Structures are given as C-alpha cells and as structure tokens.
Amino acid sequence: MERIPILKMGRFLLVTIQVDMHDQLALALQDDLTSQIARTGARGVLIDISSLEIVDSFIGRVLANIASMSRILDAETVVVGMQPAVAITLVELGLSLPGVRTALNVERGMELLHASLRAAELEEYDGGGEEDDAFGGHDGLS
C-alpha cells in the first residue's frame, strides 16, 4: 500500500502531506508516525499541510490523534502551513483540533519545536543548584 513518507531530521520527524489522502492512507500515517516516534525517540513531529486543499472531520481527527499519541510518547506535534481558506472552513465545520499546535510555516514550526525541546530539557535537568544559578537571569548584567 501507498504510504506518506516520514523524514527524520535530528530529533524531529517531518511529514509533508502532498496528496489528497483517502482515509486509509491517513490512518496509515497515524500508525507509522506513532511507531516511528517510539522507535527513534523523536521529541517533535512537524506536519506540513500547506498542499492540503481541505481538512474535513476525518483528517481533523487524525491530526488530533497524532498530537495526543505523540504527547504520550513525549514528543510535541506542530501542524504548519494551513491555507487560510482551509482554516475558515474548519471553523465553520465546527472542528477545533483539540491539542493540536499550529504554526504559520515550516520555519516557525521548527522554532516552536526547538523552543519546547529546550524547555523540556531544562525541566529534565532541573534540581542541580548550580544550574539554577546559571539561569537566574543576572548573567551579563553586572
């Protein structure tokens, strides 16, 4: 069966949806992403939907599922590039994409993933007093 390719870039996974997906293809992407996050330990997933001409209730649910499953696997998901006409239609349809973070384009989405990875790592290493001082905010001001 046809599959949407998933690219690994450092600690992130990248997906560009370029076809009008039938439902099984979207479900396969959901499964593939989940197993790849688990296998690679990726900390972020970026999904570029700038070529998608519609997001209906099914694709919306798949995006929301991907976001919540990746969260369970300790990875952040960001959906980028939604066309304005698609966004307007989505709202009227009544879809709110619960738990899905969005960004304007790939660049902003990558910034968002990097920022949340940095924040998560700070938290993970938190507890050492020295480190706390280093982030105390007085550096460079004296």
Added chain:
Amino acid sequence: MTVSRSDVRPIRTEAEVVAARQAVRSWAVEMKFSLIDQTKLVTAASELARNALNYGGGGQMRMEILERSPRQGLRLTFEDQGPGIADVEQALRDGFTTGSGMGLGLGGSRRLVDEFEIHSAPGEGTRVTVVKWR
C-alpha cells in the same frame, strides 16, 4: 430554474470518495466560485460522500449546475440505499455519532452550504442535497 449540466459519480470505495471531491473541486473552479466557497463545497462533499460510504454502504453523487439568472448554483445530491436514519434531528446535532467520528459531518456540512435537505427513513436509505450559489 434550469439544469445546464449534470453528471453522476459512484461512491463505492475510498478512492471514489477522493475522486468525487476532486470532481466537485474542478466544477467549482470552472464555475468561478471563490477559493473559500470552493473549499467549503469540497469539504461538505467529502463529509457527505464518506457518510454514504461508511453508513450507507456506498451510493452515488449527482452533480448539477443550476441556472437562475443571473446566478449559478452547484447542487450535489448524495444517495445511498443503506439502513437510513431513524432520528434525523439527532443525527444533525453536532457531536452525535453512532460510529467513531466526531459527529460533525452532517451539522458541519449544513453550515458550509446555502441550501441543505435530507431525506432518510429506516430501511429506505438516505438522500442529502446541498446547493451553493455564486
């Protein structure tokens, strides 16, 4: 009001659902609908075609261009011979689903078009007609 063009597309597989929404897109483009209205029409078609396939066991979509000078409309009729819907009011409500969906297809597509009509009864299948004018 006259019908200046019409066509019928099968909805028996997921690939045919994709083909149906692509046909709606190409007619909407030819009719010079705005990009937003094209998107609304295609999204509504996608919802209704998927319902016909998943709940109705497959069916068909009739496409018609309506002429009501000076306006033109695109009418889409989705028909299946499936089990039908016992309580249409309930089915139209946002969030109501008997499947694993979000229950947005019917209520949502009604908001995306100018006219929306549904005929359904248990054992008689389902017919949903939508029109968007430009």
